[in-house]
Amino acid sequence: MRDHGLGSWPARRARSRPGRPALLSEHGTLTYADLFARVTALAHALRGLGLGRGDRVAYLGPNRPSLVESMFAAHTLGAVFVPLNTRLATAEVDHQLQDCGASILIYSAESADVVERLTAAPLLMAVDGGAGSGHDYEESLRAAPTDPIDEPVGHDDPALILYTSGTTGSPKGATLTHGNVIWNCLNTLVELDLTSDEVTLVSAPLFHVAALNMTLLPTLLKGGVAVLMRGWDPDACFDLVERHGVTWMFGVPTMFADLARSPRWRTADLSSLRSLLAGGAPVPLQLIRTYQERGLEILQGFGLTEAAPGALILSAEMSTVKAGSAGVPHFFSDARLARPASAGTEADDAGEILVEGPTIMPGYWGRPDATATVLSEDGWLRTGDVGRMDDDGYFYIVDRIKDMYISGGENVYPAEVESQLLEHPDVEECAVIGIPDDRWGEVGCAFVRTRPGASLDREALTAFLTGRLARYKIPHTVRFVEDLPRTASGKVHKRALR
Missing domain, CATH: 3.40.50.12780 (ANL, N-terminal domain)
Known part of the structure; x- marks a missing residue:
C-alpha cells in the first residue's frame, strides 16, 4: 500500500x-x-x-x-x-x-x-x-x-x-x-x-x-x-x-x-x-x-488549530493540584515562553507561549504573510497567548495578546465583528470586547459611537448583523457611547473598556 x-x-x-x-x-x-x-x-x-x-x-x-x-x-x-x-x-x-x-x-x-x-x-x-x-x-x-x-x-x-x-x-x-x-x-x-x-x-x-x-x-x-x-x-x-x-x-x-x-x-x-x-x-x-x-475526572487541554490542535495538557490527577493550569506539553510536543528582553528569569515572569513539534502546521492556505507572523524560521508557533510557568513546568494562561474571546467554546475575534458593524451606515466607530457570562463563558459587548443625528438601537444592529455573521459572533450587549477611550498612540483602549 x-x-x-x-x-x-x-x-x-x-x-x-x-x-x-x-x-x-x-x-x-x-x-x-x-x-x-x-x-x-x-x-x-x-x-x-x-x-x-x-x-x-x-x-x-x-x-x-x-x-x-x-x-x-x-x-x-x-x-x-x-x-x-x-x-x-x-x-x-x-x-x-x-x-x-x-x-x-x-x-x-x-x-x-x-x-x-x-x-x-x-x-x-x-x-x-x-x-x-x-x-x-x-x-x-x-x-x-x-x-x-x-x-x-x-x-x-x-x-x-x-x-x-x-x-x-x-x-x-x-x-x-x-x-x-x-x-x-x-x-x-x-x-x-x-x-x-x-x-x-x-x-x-x-x-x-x-x-x-x-x-x-x-x-x-x-x-x-x-x-x-x-x-x-x-x-x-x-x-x-x-x-x-x-x-x-x-x-x-x-x-x-x-x-x-x-x-x-x-x-x-x-x-x-x-x-x-x-x-x-x-x-x-x-x-x-x-x-x-461523581467519581469522574476531567483532563484539560490547551491548543489551537495551527497545532492540530494539542499543545498542553493537564492530567486528571493534577486537575485540582494545579487548578487553573493549562498543563505541560504533549508527549511529542514542546513549549516555552518568549519573554520580552526587559523581563527577568523567574518562573513567574510572563511571556508569549510558543509551541514546537510535528503537529505544527506548515502555514495558512495562500497566506505567506500571515504564516510568517506566527511561525519562526526554526518552526516555533506563536500562540498569541501570554502565560507563565511554575517551578514544576506547568503553564498558566494569564492573558491574550490578541483580543480574541471564547463564547461557548467558539473563538470570536473582535476585529471581524467590528468590520461588519462598521458596514452599518449609522456606525461611526466601534469596539468589541468579551465580557463574562455564566452560561457561555464570555459573550460579546459592542461599544458603538453613532454618526451625528443617527437613531440606532441594539435590535437594529442585531438585525443588520444577522446573515453577515454567525449568531455566536453577534454581540449580546451593545452600549452606545459618545466617545471611546484611547491609548497614547491613538488606539482604542480596550483594557479601559473592560
Whole structure:
C-alpha cells in the first residue's frame, strides 16, 4: 500500500477488524468493512467528477457518517478536506469556499438553505435525496466502482484546511498535513491512554479541530467505535452514554456544565465513562469538584488549530493540584515562553507561549504573510497567548495578546465583528470586547459611537448583523457611547473598556 496518509486508515482497519463497528449514529451502524466500501465508492465518484490530488473537497453539515466518509474519500485521492462551520452565515461560507478554491461542496439537508444562496458555489453534491441541486450522494456511491484505490500519499501532503478567524477580521485557513494529524493522534493516544475498546462520544461538531483530531480520529486509529451526535443536547448525551456504554468524550466547559445542571445528573448511569477531556476554555474548579464527587475526572487541554490542535495538557490527577493550569506539553510536543528582553528569569515572569513539534502546521492556505507572523524560521508557533510557568513546568494562561474571546467554546475575534458593524451606515466607530457570562463563558459587548443625528438601537444592529455573521459572533450587549477611550498612540483602549 503506497498510501501512508489518513485515507488508508479505513482499508487498514477493514483488513484487521472488518466486523467491528466504526461509526454509530441515528443513521445506523457502519462497520470498518462498511466504512471502507463506502469511502472507496465515494472516492471513485469524486474522481469521476474530475477531482484528484491537491483538489479541495468542502463539506457543510452536522456530525454524521457522510462527513467522515467525505474526509477519508478526499484523502484517498490525495485531495484536501475542508469541513465548514455550520453556524456561519452564507457570506462567510462563500468567502471560505472561494478562499480555498474548493472544487466541490458536499452538503446535507440542514445546510440546503445556505447552499441555495451561495453566489459562487463549486460543484455540489447533496447528501440527502431531494436536498437541493447537484449530484446525489447515495446515487453516486451506488454507481461507482468498488476496486481499491492506492494513491501515493505522504505525511507532508496537505490533508485539512480548517478556518480560524484572524485578528484582521479575515478568516485564515490553517493547513494541516497528514503528518500533523497523525502525530496529534499519537499524542492523544499517549496522554489519554486510549484502547481498542473505546466507545467515544463525538459530541462537539466535527468542523472543530478538537472533535476531529482529538476525538474521532484517535478512536478510529485504535479501532474503537465513534458515536456521532448530530448536535449538542444534554439529555441525548445521557441517553447515548447509557445506551452504548460510552467510555470517553470531549467537550467545552459549557457542555460539561450543562450536564452537571441537568436534573438527570445525579441519577444517570455514567459508570462506563473512563476519560473526559475539556478544552476551548479553562474549566472552573467548582465544576471539576462537581465531577469528582461523581467519581469522574476531567483532563484539560490547551491548543489551537495551527497545532492540530494539542499543545498542553493537564492530567486528571493534577486537575485540582494545579487548578487553573493549562498543563505541560504533549508527549511529542514542546513549549516555552518568549519573554520580552526587559523581563527577568523567574518562573513567574510572563511571556508569549510558543509551541514546537510535528503537529505544527506548515502555514495558512495562500497566506505567506500571515504564516510568517506566527511561525519562526526554526518552526516555533506563536500562540498569541501570554502565560507563565511554575517551578514544576506547568503553564498558566494569564492573558491574550490578541483580543480574541471564547463564547461557548467558539473563538470570536473582535476585529471581524467590528468590520461588519462598521458596514452599518449609522456606525461611526466601534469596539468589541468579551465580557463574562455564566452560561457561555464570555459573550460579546459592542461599544458603538453613532454618526451625528443617527437613531440606532441594539435590535437594529442585531438585525443588520444577522446573515453577515454567525449568531455566536453577534454581540449580546451593545452600549452606545459618545466617545471611546484611547491609548497614547491613538488606539482604542480596550483594557479601559473592560
